[in-house]
Amino acid sequence: MFYAKSIAVVGASPDARKLGHTILKNLIDGGFKGELYPINPKADEILGKKVYRNLIEIEGEVDLAVIVVPSKFVPSVLEDAGKKGIRNVVIITGGFREIGGEGEKLENELLEIAKKYGIRVIGPNCQGINNTHNSMCASWPLITKKGKIAIISQSGTVSAAFADWLEVENFGLSCFVSLGNKSDVNEVDLIEFFSNDENTKVISLYIEGVKDGRAFMNVAKECKKPIVVLKPGVTERGKKAVESHTKSMAGRDEVFEAACKQAKIIRARDFEEFYDFSKALAYLPKLDGNRVLIVTSSGGAAILAIDVLERHGFNVIYTPEELKEKLREVTPAHAILDNPIDLTGDANAEMYKDVIELSIELSQDYVDAILVVLGDPIEGASEVIEQCWNEKPIVVCYTGGGEVEREETKKMQSKEIPVFSTPERAAKALVALRWYYG
Amino acid sequence: MFYAKSIAVVGASPDARKLGHTILKNLIDGGFKGELYPINPKADEILGKKVYRNLIEIEGEVDLAVIVVPSKFVPSVLEDAGKKGIRNVVIITGGFREIGGEGEKLENELLEIAKKYGIRVIGPNCQGINNTHNSMCASWPLITKKGKIAIISQSGTVSAAFADWLEVENFGLSCFVSLGNKSDVNEVDLIEFFSNDENTKVISLYIEGVKDGRAFMNVAKECKKPIVVLKPGVTERGKKAVESHTKSMAGRDEVFEAACKQAKIIRARDFEEFYDFSKALAYLPKLDGNRVLIVTSSGGAAILAIDVLERHGFNVIYTPEELKEKLREVTPAHAILDNPIDLTGDANAEMYKDVIELSIELSQDYVDAILVVLGDPIEGASEVIEQCWNEKPIVVCYTGGGEVEREETKKMQSKEIPVFSTPERAAKALVALRWYYG
Known part of the structure; x- marks a missing residue:
């Protein structure tokens, strides 16, 4: 499915406004290296590619078919796929279980055909899949930047926003999977797959309901990588909206919450945490304990972080005397050397460098992470952070x-160094690491 | 103080790296319309302005003196100010109570001189003041965009970040006050002042401690405008850091929390809420009840908002039948008309317009606010929101x-329409309105 070498786009269209055009175009523009077979009975060539009338006509092997034809034609396309020996299908088309009645019947029909031929189906009613590491954007918008996070989502907008934030911050994606109606492939299969995908470091999951709680728990427990989950429908009214949106059952939230704790799933309370936790777990090193040192140019910003850290069981240690003595030699007299180490408003990049380097060197035994607050227009901060980057997390x-902040932040992001725009978000990134690494 | 017509900058410097230069420059570049008197015994002209040796030498009246000379010279400058009849002084210089010992003595000395002459003092150890409505940036960075929010802060970085976010979103500031050591003027005086300042709609306060709890409560209760407060030092370790940062006593948080409730102070839990709540209260209309209608193109994003709304006592009503019938005429068959009204992924600006207009027209009696989620690249959304803007809040x-989102968001911000980047932040903006308007 995700490492297909040949793809058929069934319902490829010459009309640029149609999804069947967009998907073919994104596969081409995204630099897909395998064979591409547009299927359309009424066209000869689309975007420079030879068009086939149906799947059967194709001579070579086809690893994956992406289906965008109207819902009533989907069963016959699936029959063709089965006969052609295609074992992986993504159905973008909507108008199935989510509309009830006839749609539900049609979806059951699909499932039977798929079962008969042993076809795995993603969708229907979904936004496709994208594996940047296979240059395979069978989805929209076009995202090509290779990253470490796989996003699996039951909401097109949530995943689009997630991918957009990653792109703006220059992190990219490993994979994107739109779950749609989850008629066949669901979060359980995908967690299992990404647990073994070498290009994926973190699995980020937006779901509104879990079909098989036990299977979900088991696969999550076995998973070799952090799973970050955003699951709404916590309130009664939220649950109603979930039913109306994806026909999912949100279930009792306490049950899901307990399951997350047991399976070490990192649960985000809102979209921003969903994004931040994923980013932290993908791009920060392992955290080995709860002792934090804060280096800052702003007392206020540091205190905002401390409240979050303390509430979540971190130990904001007092600076060891040995380190304090050394720090005195490289900081101005008015700097405060208790933790937070407050370089105050006239701090510069060099001062940060001296302090962070000494802290790393002299506090091996009593510090597990350093939280750096750049609370002024510190030029050259990005180089300092890059140089100091080591096996312990620097958040x-x-x-x-x-x-200056915007420029330096961009520079850090270009080196895959995560930057957080508020002290609380940075502190919560550490919280996520702690939840996962224990 | 804030509407001064003539300002002396004591310690104005020809050296562009010095604060005494920056402040004079920001006053000039910010377009201050009154008289400016640089004071420096060793220069004749700075930035094209005639320089005076001391305050006494100035012939005209001086409404405000901004002092940037080293701490040991501050008392004599204050004496001069008193003799010259200056009644308002901002002391930028640090090295007073915050360093203890000698600094504390020096600060007491200052206070005695100020008392003798009836001078009001902001600072020392502060970042100055800025009143955009008087084109008076006696501070840094230079901020000139006129807005509705006054920020009062005990942290330079917190206020700088706050002002920066407002600037990026094109809202601007009404005033900025850096409290510094609060030797004389403190949050109580400033709340009283801004309560009557016609250019200020919201007072945003970052404080680490309140000196006089009773006075604070009284002035907050009497205040005619929303007060949004960010006050860290909630945890034990946070309180320690507060002491070390501004020598403030954070106090028992439950006491402060109760006081906020009683005085209708909107308390933000983190920097982002601090910003969002201030923006919402300054730029959204009055909220008259708890009934919300959601118009969205994304089911998932709407549900994330619903959970927040429900948790905070909002009533996410079910769409009235009468409205539903009318909506059917302007929406595609697959749109979901229960609340959230989900136009789904093929929504466009016109559809939003029809639905929002009908909702406003037909739900006068059962809806107090509309939350609009633009969950796709909806072009022209900004015009729609602008046209629909009315006396009930549209968040x-x-x-x-x-x-497309970035462009349309900019357009809305240029019309002073607040836009929130996640559903939860939008929902919390409504929560802030509800806390204030009850």
């Missing part, structure tokens, strides 16, 4: 730095 | 829209 918050 | 979340 960066850049705030109050205006244009 | 906009734009998410998952990529470049």
